[in-house]
Amino acid sequence: MSVSTLEVSKAWPSRELEHERQLFRAQFSPDGRWIAAGGQDKLVHLWELENDGKKALSGHDTWVSSLVFHPKEKKLFTADYLGVIYCWNYEKGDQPQWIIKEADRDNVRALVVSKDGKHLISAGDDAVIKVWKTSDGQQVARMEGHEECIFSLALSPDGKQLVSGDLFGIVRQWSVGKWKQVRELDAKLLHTRKENFIADVGGVRSFAFSSDGSLLAVGGMKEAKSNAFCPGKPTVLVFDWASGKVKTELGIKGKSDGPFNALRFLEDGTLCGHTEILHSASELTFWKIDEPEPIHSIKNGSGYDLSLHPDKRQLLVPTYVTGGSSGNGGRGKTPENYLTNTTVLRIFSLFAKPEEKGDEKK
Amino acid sequence: MISKRRSTACGDAVHGITRRRMLGSLGGLVGFGSLLHPAIAKEIAEKKKQVCLIWLDGGISQYESWHPLPDSKFAGPFRSIKTSIPGIHFSELMPHTAKIAHKISVIRTMATKDPNHSTGVPRMQRGDPLDRGVDYPYIGSAIAKLLGPADPELPPYVWIKPGNGGFIHREAGFLGAQYGALALGDGRPPVHIHRPDGVSSELDAARNALRQKANERFRAYRNTSEIDAFETSYEMARKLMARKEIFDDDKIEPKDRERYGTHPLGRHVLQARQLLESGVRFVKVNSYHWDTHGDNFNMSQRLVPQADQPFAALVNDLDDRGMLDNVLVVMMSEFGRTPLINSRLGRDHWPDCWSLALAGCGIKRGAIIGETTEDGGFVDGKGYDVGDLFHTIYNVLGIRSKRAKYRHKGQKLAIAHDHCEPIEEVML
Numbered sequence: 001m002s003v004s005t006l007e008v009s010k011a012w013p014s015r016e017l018e019h020e021r022q023l024f025r026a027q028f029s030p031d032g033r034w035i036a037a038g039g040q041d042k043l044v045h046l047w048e049l050e051n052d053g054k055k056a057l058s059g060h061d062t063w064v065s066s067l068v069f070h071p072k073e074k075k076l077f078t079a080d081y082l083g084v085i086y087c088w089n090y091e092k093g094d095q096p097q098w099i100i101k102e103a104d105r106d107n108v109r110a111l112v113v114s115k116d117g118k119h120l121i122s123a124g125d126d127a128v129i130k131v132w133k134t135s136d137g138q139q140v141a142r143m144e145g146h147e148e149c150i151f152s153l154a155l156s157p158d159g160k161q162l163v164s165g166d167l168f169g170i171v172r173q174w175s176v177g178k179w180k181q182v183r184e185l186d187a188k189l190l191h192t193r194k195e196n197f198i199a200d201v202g203g204v205r206s207f208a209f210s211s212d213g214s215l216l217a218v219g220g221m222k223e224a225k226s227n228a229f230c231p232g233k234p235t236v237l238v239f240d241w242a243s244g245k246v247k248t249e250l251g252i253k254g255k256s257d258g259p260f261n262a263l264r265f266l267e268d269g270t271l272c273g274h275t276e277i278l279h280s281a282s283e284l285t286f287w288k289i290d291e292p293e294p295i296h297s298i299k300n301g302s303g304y305d306l307s308l309h310p311d312k313r314q315l316l317v318p319t320y321v322t323g324g325s326s327g328n329g330g331r332g333k334t335p336e337n338y339l340t341n342t343t344v345l346r347i348f349s350l351f352a353k354p355e356e357k358g359d360e361k362k
Numbered sequence: 363m364i365s366k367r368r369s370t371a372c373g374d375a376v377h378g379i380t381r382r383r384m385l386g387s388l389g390g391l392v393g394f395g396s397l398l399h400p401a402i403a404k405e406i407a408e409k410k411k412q413v414c415l416i417w418l419d420g421g422i423s424q425y426e427s428w429h430p431l432p433d434s435k436f437a438g439p440f441r442s443i444k445t446s447i448p449g450i451h452f453s454e455l456m457p458h459t460a461k462i463a464h465k466i467s468v469i470r471t472m473a474t475k476d477p478n479h480s481t482g483v484p485r486m487q488r489g490d491p492l493d494r495g496v497d498y499p500y501i502g503s504a505i506a507k508l509l510g511p512a513d514p515e516l517p518p519y520v521w522i523k524p525g526n527g528g529f530i531h532r533e534a535g536f537l538g539a540q541y542g543a544l545a546l547g548d549g550r551p552p553v554h555i556h557r558p559d560g561v562s563s564e565l566d567a568a569r570n571a572l573r574q575k576a577n578e579r580f581r582a583y584r585n586t587s588e589i590d591a592f593e594t595s596y597e598m599a600r601k602l603m604a605r606k607e608i609f610d611d612d613k614i615e616p617k618d619r620e621r622y623g624t625h626p627l628g629r630h631v632l633q634a635r636q637l638l639e640s641g642v643r644f645v646k647v648n649s650y651h652w653d654t655h656g657d658n659f660n661m662s663q664r665l666v667p668q669a670d671q672p673f674a675a676l677v678n679d680l681d682d683r684g685m686l687d688n689v690l691v692v693m694m695s696e697f698g699r700t701p702l703i704n705s706r707l708g709r710d711h712w713p714d715c716w717s718l719a720l721a722g723c724g725i726k727r728g729a730i731i732g733e734t735t736e737d738g739g740f741v742d743g744k745g746y747d748v749g750d751l752f753h754t755i756y757n758v759l760g761i762r763s764k765r766a767k768y769r770h771k772g773q774k775l776a777i778a779h780d781h782c783e784p785i786e787e788v789m790l
Binding site: 041062065082199231282340 | 420432435436438439440441477478524525625626627649650651652653654655656657660661663664665668700701702703704705706707708710711712713714735737739740
């Protein structure tokens with residue numbers, strides 16, 4: 001099968017998987033045959049893409065906050081707001097292989113697996129990064145240094161470096177294996193605490209390394225106007241990895257007011273990111289790093305995660321869909337017609353849409 | 363330049379006299395005794411019933427506080443924790459209050475109609491009496507009028523708020539500016555509370571007499587409410603100069619600061635305790651920025667503990683001091699937040715079914731009332747409007763809210779909504 005030419009300006013939504021509740025995390029499996037997603041309904045949902053199969057794994061007692069596939073084995077790691085991590089064989093069985101009951105004081109906000117597949121790394125509300133054996137969930141190491149909750153983790157393409165980002169906009173680099181801090185990067189622009197705020201707003205909400213490891217994109221939002229609506233300017237800081245200095249700052253053309261929840265570099269160096277907005281359409285945005293303005297954007301509902309298919313031609317976005325009852329007050333709604341908001345797992349194909357047979361005839 | 367206010371005074375002496383007479387009658391007709399049964403009035407006077415209103419402006423989420431319902435489809439991600447009342451759970455974000463649940467009442471079925479801040483805040487703080495074409499007072503001013511000062515040497519209504527302070531007369535409505543709030547901006551005492559060293563008490567008294575004389579002369583031909591506001595604020599400041607120990611931070615125990623929290627709401631509720639102990643009738647403490655349309659769960663994780671900690675500390679302290687039976691504590695917002703979670707992971711405004719807490723002063727201990735639908739989104743059975751709440755507040759303070767009337771320009775005005783009733787389920 002020929003590989004389509006990557007052409008983000010012609011990207012199009014090629015498949016949609018609907019779910020009746022809100023999902024905040026969704027990832028392709030390393031072989032591209034599965035999608036795992038989790039969110040508000042406490043379940044881990046699995047779609048088998050080739051046969052439209054769907055199943056759910058139960059175990060979490062609250063919202064699923066993060067998930068990651070093992071790069072080599074048929075393992076899926078999922079975590080929740082109560083600090084619990086589950087390891088599942090996502091192809092066989094519906095019982096967890098092991099459970100870490102107190103991986104964090106509260107919310108485990110980020111999970112990554114080391115490149116060799118031996119270690120699961122978690123971080124979240126207690127601001128401590130913990131390293132676990134993927135084989136049995138035993139703790140290997142813990143790394144302290146952050147002073148506020150950690151939102152994001154990422155591994156460098158060579159697997160030797162780990163980055164973590166917190167609420168204050170502090171990015172820390174750690175050496176994998178030694179589990180020691182190497183240096184600190186300044187992304188404080190993504191944190192806001194004005195004098196009249198009663199809480200800190202923003203933080204490092206997403207990371208992406210370029211494929212050659214020369215760039216680190218750090219996503220969030222800047223200049224939050226309040227700690228209530230939490231509206232800000234979606235912003236990506238692109239660091240030159242060698243120097244640790246900000247190379248460029250990227251924003252959007254549209255009107256989204258939430259943070260960049262997810263970022264991914266494509267194989268041609270294009271960076272893509274997704275943000276969110278209140279009661280309106282958000283966007284999936286594409287940039288060339290050396291160009292100040294986005295090269296393309298696609299209107300989409302608020303998106304909370306991004307996953308790149310192993311074919312590198314499909315992007316998965318868990319996308320917010322209103323149930324029609326959003327906004328202030330019941331406005332005459334009853335328990336019967338007050339409908340929950342839902343999700344569509346939208347897959348964007350990053351190439352020109354093939355002409356349909358009918359089109360060819362024309 | 364002639365201001366708009368000046369231009370309303372035509373300069374006719376008859377108008378001046380009429381205004382003064384009107385003011386006199388306003389002050390005299392709706393006196394403390396005229397509204398209350400003499401025995402109750404005496405009891406109130408003796409026991410000095412007081413109020414602390416903790417106002418979480420913007421709307422605290424009931425799901426992230428009083429009514430977590432972790433198995434409902436609208437639940438947030440936080441734990442539900444046991445309280446000191448068997449079978450009753452609060453959000454894990456309220457661990458301190460969970461321990462004193464047996465000392466408070468929670469109403470989980472407030473149904474208050476108005477989904478907007480601009481109209482919801484005044485409606486909730488005025489009690490929404492039927493519209494009779496007047497500007498009703500906010501509750502602090504109403505209590506100041508209905509009960510008067512608990513200590514004549516202290517202002518009856520003090521409002522601790524972030525930002526600027528000063529004398530804020532707009533809350534008094536038709537009662538007149540003198541029933542406005544003395545606002546302590548960020549908890550700071552009024553400016554110039556300390557008499558300069560170079561001014562002796564005799565000189566200060568002479569200065570004050572001259573000022574009063576000038577005021578009287580000025581009053582004769584002008585809008586008296588404005589002058590009353592000035593005069594009242596001056597009198598308050600003068601009285602506070604004699605009681606400036608109330609604002610002495612050195613008297614606060616470090617452990618108290620820790621128990622209440624060092625954030626603004628913690629500091630301000632602790633200051634409210636000092637003011638209540640000193641004898642202020644009504645203290646309102648405002649905290650802003652609770653309108654979590656965006657990032658509700660990260661924000662609630664940080665905001666709700668800021669209310670939980672000082673609320674529980676205040677109730678405990680008042681209880682320990684034997685004051686809780688005479689001090690009413692109310693913690694509320696203008697509405698709750700939507701069951702639905704929006705695209706910014708926030709919750710919007712929800713007046714249809716939400717929660718608030720009451721404690722002390724004739725409020726039952728450990729009454730958690732109100733049935734909701736399984737998911738907590740709607741009232742299932744009896745809902746309560748703000749008029750019901752106001753009747754409840756007035757009644758536990760000893761004010762017969764169904765009988766007591768304001769009189770304004772010859773018109774009798776109900777002090778609370780005619781068609782609402784006290785919420786017996788939370789009253790002793």
